[in-house]
Amino acid sequence: MKLNHSRRFATGLAAVGMLALAACGAASEGADDGAFRIVGFAVPEAANKNIEKEFARTEDGEGFKVKGSYGASGDQSRAVVSGLDADYVHFSVASDVTRLVDEGLVDEDWDQGDNKGVVSRSVVVFGVREGNPKGIETWDDLVKPGVEIVTPNPASSGAARWNALAAYGQVIRDGGSEKDAQAYVDDFFANVVALPGSGRDATQAFLSGTGDVLMAYENEAILAAQEGEGFEYVIPETTLLIENPGAILKDADPIAEKWLEFVLSDEGQKQFALTGFRPIRDDVDFGGTVEGAADPSNPFPVVPTLMTVAEDFGTWDEVSTTFFDEENGLVTEAIAKTGLGE
Structure with missing residues (x-):
């Protein structure tokens, strides 16, 4: 759709x-x-x-x-x-x-x-604290009261745009309306406590103790583990191909x-x-094991419902104008309601 x-x-x-x-x-x-x-x-x-x-x-x-x-x-x-x-x-x-x-x-x-x-390719995942104390498993868990989210700023970061699209699109894929999806994005950003400038900056903020959940690339979580700064991560059943x-x-x-x-x-x-990215072709032989993955022997598990921009949103021109317009973008408006973008 x-x-x-x-x-x-x-x-x-x-x-x-x-x-x-x-x-x-x-x-x-x-x-x-x-x-x-x-x-x-x-x-x-x-x-x-x-x-x-x-x-x-x-x-x-x-x-x-x-x-x-x-x-x-x-x-x-x-x-x-x-x-x-x-x-x-x-x-x-x-x-x-x-x-x-x-x-x-x-x-x-x-x-x-x-x-x-x-x-290069990856998927949107949830980075969580050791032992996942907040019990973050699904998109619904992210908008519960008291859950603090770290995600980069869409004004500067491409990673932030993937995260926001995934948050919106999963509602539609699960049968919700556009109104439902907008409401979810509003609730999502209401729980955001930090909007760092880049995906890497967001990871560093999370590793420094900010927030309960980090919206991240799967490969960023894997690389952090490879560099000795690992954190647990959850791949939601519905997510977006980066x-x-x-x-x-x-x-x-x-x-x-x-x-x-x-x-x-x-x-x-x-x-x-x-280094944690999903190859752009399924036939690439990387040895089958990736250090730092949640399961190194199965580093890139199949996602039950994997959205793509082309199939779920249209072109990037349409995405940019719909979600990230300076005045009226759906995500821009959601951030403005929180005061985080000021």
Whole structure:
């Protein structure tokens, strides 16, 4: 069931624009050092670094060196528009690549390959405290009185948008109306106690003791465990497939094509899997075990009801206008009611 609305989003644009310009200035220093420029959202940094190491061992990657810039997806996208050097971008949501297409920085056909522009995948999960003292298992549990939620800010973070869409869409998938879904989103954000700037910042806030539940990528929970900062996580029976885009800039170093090919190859996808991402193809052999997963021998269990943006919401243009419009977006309005976005 696709949802048809027409609104747009940019809450806090002035503030995140300042951050983007700051990121641009900091990362542009040494821009002529010959390094391959990767600009991405914070969560896949570890995976990309592992892929870099493997690519450098190939004939195509001989002498390959990278200068990476990682942060909140929306901030990073705006920073590239503002002049941050990039050969390859890896963002949380497709709309952050579309911004670069609109600015003439990325070709319009960037998402026309077999992978539709997607380079990494995950699912929305609930991070919980050890032993799950609040008994968080379902979406209904999140909106009970006294449950404190940490989720990043949709103004800057792509992860936040996936979380909000999952919260809304699960109501529809379970037979509720759009009115019911809006009411749920209102109740959800009423329980939010922190809106950090990025998915990584949200994880750090949770690890520091904020909140009872962290809305997170499955891979972020797995990576945290791999780094010795693990937390338990619950995969709800209905959740949303996260599909992160990657794209090459028009004026990129010629090696960018080989890099993207490697990212999409079995070896590239293996490295994503080993850091907690679900490979974009089911036939990728990553050895069957992923350290840090809730069940390392079955790290990516089948989700009974797995929503996707395409099947459940339409296009990212529709999503952006419906849920994240600066004035009238459904999520923007829900956050405004809480005062958290001020």
